[in-house]
Amino acid sequence: MTIDVVSLAEQLIACRSVTPADDGAMELLTRTLVGLGFTVDRVDSGPAGAETPNLFARMGEGGPHLCFAGHTDVVPPGPGWVHDPFGAQRAEGMLYGRGIADMKGGIAAFIAAVSALQAERPLKGSVSLLITGDEEGPAQHGTKVVLPWMQERGQIPDFCLLGEPTNPDALGEVIKIGRRGSLNALITVDGVQGHVAYPHLADNPIHRLLPILSALTMRVLDEGNDHFAPSSLQVVSVDVGNTATNVIPSQAIALLNIRFNTEHRGEDLVAWIRGCVADHAPDARVEASISGEAFLTEPGQAVSALSAVISRHTGRMPRLDTGGGTSDARFIASYCPVAEFGLVGATMHKADECVAIADLRALTLIYRDYLEAFGL
Template sequence: MSHTLRLAEQLISRPSVTPDDAGCQAILAARLEPLGFVCETIVSGPENFRVTNLWAKFKGFEASAQAGRAQGATESIAPKTLVFAGHTDVVPTGPLEQWSSHPFTPTHRDGVLYGRGAADMKTSIAAMVVAVEEFLAANPKPHLSIAFLITSDEEGPSVDGTVVVCQQLKERGAVLDYCIVGEPTSVNQLGDMIKNGRRGTLSGKLSIKGVQGHIAYPHLADNPIHRFAPALAELVATEWDAGNEFFPATSWQVSNIHGGTGASNIIPGELVVDFNFRFSTESTADSLKARVEGILTKHKLDYALRWTLGGMPFLTTPGALVKAVSESIQAETGLTTELSTTGGTSDGRFIASICPQLIEFGPINASIHKIDEHVLVSSLDPLKNIYKGVLERLAAL
């Protein structure tokens, strides 16, 4: 059994339903500390929702640099830092009886490894750790600083996980140059797609006020559903932006709309609408808010609107990191990878605020969050080799 597969199975066997890490990060720390990593556990959140975060930083380069200075070396050495980021928490399993095997018992069938977190994203984390082990065995004093940022709050509210660690790192003045997030980005084959950015997400809860009344006496009431209809039509028809070479056009979608008391003969007194923007770098959260509120005001609606900014868009344009990942994928698989910004949000939105170059790359994503989540066993060591190739390429710069 490969080292990557063995570690992946160890992690999958831990029932780490968000926000419970279930000991996964202790397993990782036990592998990283003998390599020269200083491992720090950062706990956050209320008592009933404790989140465990691991920040592990390789100190080997700093030690060799200090030794060189002690021997009178005058050349300034400034290593770049590559961060491997991911999450040990997983989504709930769903009905156990619908699984072909227990979700926290790693199971092999026909060359496929089944288990909750197999694709999202415990195999990525295992591949990252083994890649670092092999890289440091061959390069004990690399011209590269390496770190791991692992959380147990990615599948949950994401308020006590990566965002907390990033804030602490920012306050410490930590410098991060590159980051690879192990999200499952591949579509049909390992390496056919990487994410070099993500759209922003902005949600709104809109309340339209009316006057409740008997449906037979509409002149004594004011139907908020009717009032909102013209504004809804305009919101749906609005082109918010045209996107750009990296992002599709910004999208506005209603996710829920509710009015009424449950009786068919009552005009409701209020309409509640939930909606969401997935927006490109061509728009800002403030500009979208202003345009929505302008439309609502134009239609003379009596409304209240509460906004929630879930994340800003981020983008890594082709540079050293994209080049290193693309070349490593091609060397291992022969594929020319596709750069993409599609999909939902990830913790990359937090890390991008303190790290200028960030990409997401991991295994095939077709089974994530599903019953019988799985990953091809044959993809695990190639994934590890790609991560290792990135280390080698960045260390050579």
């Protein structure tokens, strides 16, 4: 059967799959993929009664093996919508709905692309899909869990295409071939509360926190490299919980984030933060978490073929980029090369999220031709 991309996208939008809910999205994909000849496995994970829905589907055996990765979960719709966020409404050439850009439209386009090529001839090699319901949330029981499951069963692909909305304004602008790493750090400095008129009876933790932050923010982490902008440390919160002007607080807390490139490893940056803190406040506490390491997929045949297909359909030669936030590509990169290309993301996470219907159809053609260019 041949899948109509707009119809499938509309059905996915109608699933109110706000993280961690699924609302039938995985079952819809399972029925559709089984109908195309895929073998589908559910790899749900997480606490009993609150498992994250995950799906791995594969058609074919042997190589080449191309995997498409994506997520069905969406962020809450929020206020201010003119169009029903789960109504899949069409208006003036646009399709509206929460998640249509990020990234139910990409999933629909890839499945429609497989069906279009399959209708012409038998596919060669293998094509698979890794779909999770936990990307917009903590992302601890989604793609991160499915990948080792795939590895144990010999299902790791030669290349993975992630369908995130990579284009800022027009289809064909950007392929992402890497992402910056991200870490958060919470610094807590304890002191002794007291009256400001009697500072010798108190210990002001702010006076020790400020030089810590000064030392951290004054360092130039790096100058960037051929594929990445310079790493950036940003202090995002400083709090002492004090509403009085005559009280020295007992505690000062700072929260910071570092978006770092491939010049660094997260654990090295955490060690540096801990060292700076110890220099100024040996008893202070540092809680750090690394949500993803920086990675780069070196441009090669798979990326060049994708660029050529995109250029042929859009008239634009896509820029190879590593900017923006994190994605599940940070997990995939540890197992196989990965690149990201999808729809225009200008409205993702906004009220009245939408994409051009023409872009949905064009992305389907791009994915279809990329399957063929990949050797499938």
